[in-house]
Every structure is written in structure tokens, then in C-alpha cells.
Amino acid sequence: MSSIHDVAKHAGVAISTVSKVLNHYPGVSEETKDKVNKAIEELQFVPNTLAAALSSKQSARIALLLNLNSQTQAIDEIDMQYLSGAINEARKRNMDVITLFFSMLKEKKAPEIINYLKAQSIHGLIIYGISREDEQLHAVIESEAFKTVVVDSPIVNRSVSSVWIDQEQAQYDVAKKTILENENCHKILYLSGKENGYIMEGRLKGIRRLCEELDLSLTIKNGEFSEKKARELTFRYGKDADVIVCASDFMAIGAMRALIEMDIFHPVCGFDGIRLMGYAGKQMHTVRQNFSEISAQAVREVQHLMEGGQGRNLILPHELVRLKYEDIIC
Amino acid sequence: MSSIHDVAKHAGVAISTVSKVLNHYPGVSEETKDKVNKAIEELQFVPNTLAAALSSKQSARIALLLNLNSQTQAIDEIDMQYLSGAINEARKRNMDVITLFFSMLKEKKAPEIINYLKAQSIHGLIIYGISREDEQLHAVIESEAFKTVVVDSPIVNRSVSSVWIDQEQAQYDVAKKTILENENCHKILYLSGKENGYIMEGRLKGIRRLCEELDLSLTIKNGEFSEKKARELTFRYGKDADVIVCASDFMAIGAMRALIEMDIFHPVCGFDGIRLMGYAGKQMHTVRQNFSEISAQAVREVQHLMEGGQGRNLILPHELVRLKYEDIIC
């Protein structure tokens, strides 16, 4: 493994010059730049990012913070998309990534967390699915110790951006499509998720707006994003509803299976666009979020912040889909 | 953020002493040890792992190499288990981990890969699901540039360990159980996976041994680990078989759904123990592998190697299960 030293010697320049070339700093003649690049090529030189991070006060090392919910496998799908989206994008941009789970920070106070991250030369943070209860994490964000991007939360300030889809509109759209496609949909049963997160706010607004607009009766039950709970709620309230709108695909699947067991049919729709929907038994509309693209965007956004950009609220596109078994298998 | 320097000053000792305490080196009196630990506590000191890695020739930085198959979501479940198992275990042991995907190394020759990893001060490698075709990766392993652990492959030498379950026995067991539970099972249809990996060898041996022992007729078709392919094969050959043994849950699901569509019943069994099995429509036996535990074991094993241990072949336990919808939902 050759070092910047070897390159410098090989090219007949000083190591600081090599460093400048490496980082595309101005003030290096084309001629020396070529010499250096040739040396880099010949020696198969790969810069040591650790050394760079240690030395520099503004390295491109970021941490991904995931709230793994190891109980539910569909979440695996989403988390894996988040992870691979971010890791791939970071790799393209030569950023270093470390992956952390919320569970590792449990019991830790904000200063500890900050210390830990700083000790790793972390300068950027991407936080997936923070909820109101994660107080210490909020403190970390507010400390502005890091350039951070939150996915699925409305936190924005000078050094914090948020990335997500338009929850309200998405919920409105998918429910509307489902309702308009079926006749006699007057009574809506809405299975919502946990309210400590931030996504439910928009989704609830969306379904409320729709129901007002179309003059529908709306019953809201908290399914806690749980398939089991949704199933139970459907057994209990499903008969009286004309359509069941769910705040997650998981719940949609639970609801649909309950309906099938009860041998009655009502249209159901979900939210997320996970592949499991293809196994649900009946097709349903859902909102497809491109999690890996969302995550890639988040990476680009921390880079934006690290380059001095302002925090902002980024709304990404989504689409309505219907996942058929035949389409999803491979 | 305080440094080892601050701690030294605070404790009234030299930084090397602090370092010794940090790394549990021998030759430090209890007294000074206490002083140092107290200082560490008071300053909320967290050692900078980057600096340690840079300085030391044997840091505990490892890379996880995953062969993401982004087409199939059940793989997401397995990969996520692998990842979280390894990352959590590494965190406990204060090891740094970076995550890489095979796709990032495509087109790269072994020396490049080695260079890249060395530049990151990587000393350990965990490789998940390598196949015979990954020549460059094999070259990396053989170079012994890193202490590596392969999951699901039989590669073992001085600095390489392998971690997996007993593929042959597992396949034998699950098929036997399925066959013995049903009467008149004489004709076995075995849907195998791609043969460029290493896991199929053992599994094929297992099913062959069983068929010889019980004097059953065995037809093997290559389902390529594909649900779609398994479905097609079942449509084609399913009628003539008494039982369908599959080398993956995915294929088992495809096979089962095909049978249901054809409205005939034959017992089917799978391999892996993914939750999706709960959605299959009918219950099947399968081999449950505890992927996150396997992965945690792999982390422990690289540590073993990094501490000078010899490479070895580690066989982990598995169990036979039957995943019911009611049991897996939550």
C-alpha cells in the first residue's frame, strides 16, 4: 500500500502538493497536476480516508441512524433499502459511512452520543424515523454538532434538513383512488399508526381532507402500524365499513386477511409499497415510496449541508401502485 | 471532545499510560489505573478509534461484504439480519465496521480491492455468500491480506474461517420430517438453487442420502433460488411428485402457490426460515437459520483470528420449524 509520501517522491513534488491535487484545490499548475495523477495511477495509490478524517476538521464521514424494528420483517425491507441507498450513494461520493442503530444509543444522554460520534470523526448524520420520544436524539440534533438530515420528520433549521414524501397528499391520493374505483363507499375505516412519530400527522390530515371533500363518514382506529392489531380491528369494525384505509401496507395486509377470513369483501389500501403486498391475497392500491432513492437523496443533502448549504425541507415524489403477485416474484 | 492528552493531564500521568489503561495492557498499577479511569469518567472521554486505527498496525476495523440481491425482498430479511447481527456484535466489542456490497467491487481486480481496504485500515473481513464466480474476491481471500471469515462457504486456511450450518444434515432432516409426516411419499421433486454458490453441495448430498436411505425416487430440477422458477417447475413437474423439497423458502412459496393454483396438494418444505413463510397459504417445514446469530459468530471469529487464532470451520446449530401466519404477525 503506497502512501501520499510515495506518490510525492514518485512525482518529484512535495506531499502537500499531492494533497492539493487529491482534494482538487486551486493553485496547482496543470503540469504538476498531471505528474501527480500519473504517479497516483502508477502506484495504484488510494488515499487513506482515516488519516484524512483525523487530520481534517471537515471530513466526509457520516453516520446512519436506523430505528430497527426487528420484530417485523417488512421493516427489514424498508431499512435495507434505506441502508443500501445511502451506502451506495456515499460510496459514489467518496464519503465514509458507519451504521448505527437506535438501540445502541438507548440509555445514552445527548452529550455522550455527541462525544461518541465526534470521537469517530463523524460530521454528518442521517436519522431515519425519529419519533417524539427520542428526546436525547432531538437534543443531539438541536446541538447542531453535526450536519444532519432527518428522514420522515419535519425538523429543519440552519444545519438540519428533512427528506420525505408529501404524506398528506399521498394518503389523500391513494384513498381517493380506492374509493372512487368502488361504488357505495361512504363509511371509511381508517387504521392509523403510532402517533409518536411524525408521519401520521400528514396522513391523518390527508384522509380527513378527503372525507370532508367527498362527504364521507370517517372512523379512525389506532392500529399502531401493527399487522396483528389491524387484523383485530378489522374483525371488530370491518363489517360496518365500506372501505378500509390503512396507514401502512402491513396493516393493509392484516386487514385484508381478516376480511378474507370473514368472507366479506371491502376495498383496502395501504401505504409504503413493500413487496409483501404481492402476497396479500387481493390486490390493493398503495403509495410506493422509493426508499433507496429517498436515502440517496438524504446523503446528497448532508453533503449539501457540509458544504455550507442551508437546511431545508425536501419533498420527494411518490407514486400509486398496485402490487400483483405475478409482478413482484422473481 | 477531550483527548487522551486531556485525560493524561487530568490524571497526572503520561498519555502512554492512559493508552495502556485503555487497551488493558499489563504493567499498570491498580492505583494509576484508578486515577486514569476516574479522569476518563469525569471528562466523558471517548477514544478516537480512527486515530487508534491509524496508529496501530492491528486495529479492530472490519468490513462486511454483502452480496445484495436487490431483486428479492426475502433476501432483504436475511441481509438485514446479517448486518444487524454483525453491527451489534461489533459495537459490543468496540470494533469498527464498514459495510460494502459486492456491486461496489465489480470490475475491480484483487489488488485494487486490497488497496482500497488497506487504505481504510481494514484488517478483518466478513464475506457473506461468496460464489465460485467471484474470482477477484477469492484472490483477496487467498492473499491473506486480511483475517477473513466467510459465511456459507467452505473456505478455511490459516487466516480464514468459515461459519455456517450443517447444510447436508439440515436438508436431510427437514425433508425427512416432511416425508415421514405424510404417507405415500415415494417420488421426490427437489428444487435446487444455483450451483455457483457453495451451499447447494451439502444440501444436494443431504437429499440424496435421504432418498437412498428411504429408497425414494428423486428428481432434481434447478430452480435457481427463484420463486418464479420454482413456480414454473411446479406447474410442470408438480403433479407427478409426491412431495416437493425446496432448497429455499422462496422456492417453497412459489411451489406451494403453484400447487394451490393447480388445486392439488403435496407437502412442500423450504430452507431458511424467513417470515414470509407465514404468508405462504399452507404451513411447511423449513430449516430455520439464525442469521443474526451466525453473523455475530462471524464477528467473534474475525476477532479470534485477529488475536492470532487459527482459521477453522464453524458449524452452527439450526432448527426445524413451521411458520404459521398467526405466529409471525405482530
Add this chain to the structure above:
DNA sequence: CTGTTAGCGCTTTCAG
């Protein structure tokens, strides 16, 4: 048992 010192590979002033 403790402290001094020379790096690890790179960035970043600051002179020239």
C-alpha cells in the same frame, strides 16, 4: 511501573 518520543497518513497554514 511510568514517561518520552517517534511515527501512522494526511491536511493545512505559512514561507519562499
Add this chain to the structure above:
DNA sequence: CTGAAAGCGCTAACAG
């Protein structure tokens, strides 16, 4: 435009 030199935070001989 280029180079010398001082660190970044830590480890590891080596003296004492």
C-alpha cells in the same frame, strides 16, 4: 505555484 513543518489522537518501542 510549490514546499516545509506542525499537528490530528493515538500506539508502541524504548528509556528511565
